[in-house]
Amino acid sequence: MEIEDIPLPGSAPGxxxxxxxxxxGPKDADCSLYVQAALHAGEVPGLxxxxxxxxxxxxxxxxGALNGRIAVMTWANPIGMQQVVGGTLTGRFDCAGSGNFDRRFPDVRLEVLRRIEAGDHPRTLHEVKAWLMAIAAPDTKGADPVDYLKATLLCRAFAHDMALDLHCDKTAIMHVYSNWAQEERATALARCLKSPVLLLEEHAGGGTFDQAFHDTWLALRRGGLPCESRQGFSAVIELRGQRDVSxxxxxxDADALLDFLRIEGLVVDREAVAQRSAPVIAALEAxxxxxxxxxxxxxWQVGPGEYVERDSVIAEIVGVTPCHAARxxxxxxxxxxxxxxxxxxxxVLAGQRIAMMAGSETVPGRVAGALLPD
Incomplete structure (x- = not known):
């Protein structure tokens, strides 16, 4: 085991x-995985x-049962972990004003393609990873702390073939986000986690960590650099709800992740991987x-995990203003x-998002590239 502390610029004096x-695992392993928790700092289950x-x-x-390299970032957002307001950790949005911590990650695809076209590119997979890390390395000169954090996380992830980002929702069942290009691998991950739902997209938009990782490897593949199918696999694992901490x-869930690593060949301890049900797969547009x-x-009239028909009542909202009493x-x-x-x-407030449903048909108004609310 190796431990590395990575300094970040402070978000306040002192x-x-x-x-x-x-x-x-071995540094020269043929396959490696990066996993991080609490990019949204208030989401505790992953920690x-x-x-x-x-x-x-x-x-x-x-x-001696590790055949691959596994990197674990124990907390991904120390800036957000400082944001305790009124006794509550509010780590989804940056209180300094930069917005959602899991949006607008650096997009290095244009620089990657520019270098490939200029003939400045590596020849082996190990060289590719070092090359990506150099491109994504944060600017140390007067960098905004949040931008520096995002660049650092992406840079560290580029040292690996696959990346998993641990999150949770408000009140929810386990669910997994990934992309259509890696449907088979994402399904295997969801099976291991016993996730009832797998949400897949081609281009969700928003510049999330997992998209920035996957899209860069996709650009490399299209540019002709050496890539196998697992390079660039990324997934967001929503570990149920915020209160599901035990x-x-x-x-x-840790054992489930190890089962996935056994399937991928990173763990070789001869433990059998249990057969589990396949998830319901839904397009993010649905x-x-x-x-x-x-x-x-x-x-609420319906609980998380329940199937409902179109036009079914899932909740009632009781008005509390004088003109809407008991309405x-x-x-x-x-x-x-x-x-x-x-x-x-x-x-809840009028217009506030209060629930998420996964169906089989495209929902009106859902547009590729703008599928993730803040």
Whole structure:
């Protein structure tokens, strides 16, 4: 096991920040994986999963059972972890104003293609990774702390073939985001995690970490550089809801990730991988973000994981203003599908996103390139 502390510029005078990365397995391995937790700093389930994953990797390395390189970034957003407001960790958005921490990651594709066209490109896979890391390396001169953090995370991920980003939703079932180009591998990951739903996209937009990683490798492949099918595989794992934090869940999820690594050949301890059900696969264009039609108290009629028919009532919102006292407005499903996630608070505002449903048909208004709300 190797431990590296990566310094970051402080977001305030006198404040020192750093990332910590653990690495396991041979440095010259043919395949490697990068995993990080809590890029949205208030999403805690991944932080606990990471602790159990580290314990298992220590044991597996001691037994000589690691055939691949595995890097674990224990916390991905120390800036967001400082944002405690009124006793609550608010780590999805940067309080300094740069927006969602998992949007607008550096897009290095144009620079990659420019260098390829100029004949300045590597010849082996190991050289490709070092080359990508150099391109993505953060600018140390007067860099904005959040921009520096994003560049650093992407740079560290480019040292590896695959990248997993651990998140969670408000109140939700386990679900996985990935891309159509890696459908088979993403399905295997979702199976291992017992995820009922797998959401796939070709171009979601927004510049998320996983997209920045995948899209760069896709540009390399199109530019003719040496890439196998697993290079550039990325996925976002939504570890249920914010309140689903327990050792029992985290241990099961860590073991599930190890099963995926066994399938990929990074772990070779002869443990059998359990056969699990395939997920329901939905295109991101078929995901509906349900909005509240009035302000008030939401009373849910459907729980996460339940299948509902189009036009079914999934919730009622009770108005609380004088002119709307006791007035109930129904919230209906616009598509046949599974209620994947919903708000974990019960007072909502008109126009606020309160639920997410995954169906089988494109939802009106869903446009490729603009499929992720902030």
């Amino acid at each position: 404040l020192s920040l750093s990332l910590r990365e653990y690495a396991f 606990l999963l990471i602790q159990h994953l580290l314990e298992r990797l220590v044991t597996l390395e001691r037994l 050792d029992e869940l985290a241990i099961g 995901v509906d973000h349900v909005k509240a039609t009035q302000s008030g108290i939401v009373s 109930r407005v129904e919230v209906r499903a616009r598509t046949n599908g599974i209620l994947v996630a919903r708000m974990h608070v019960h007072f």
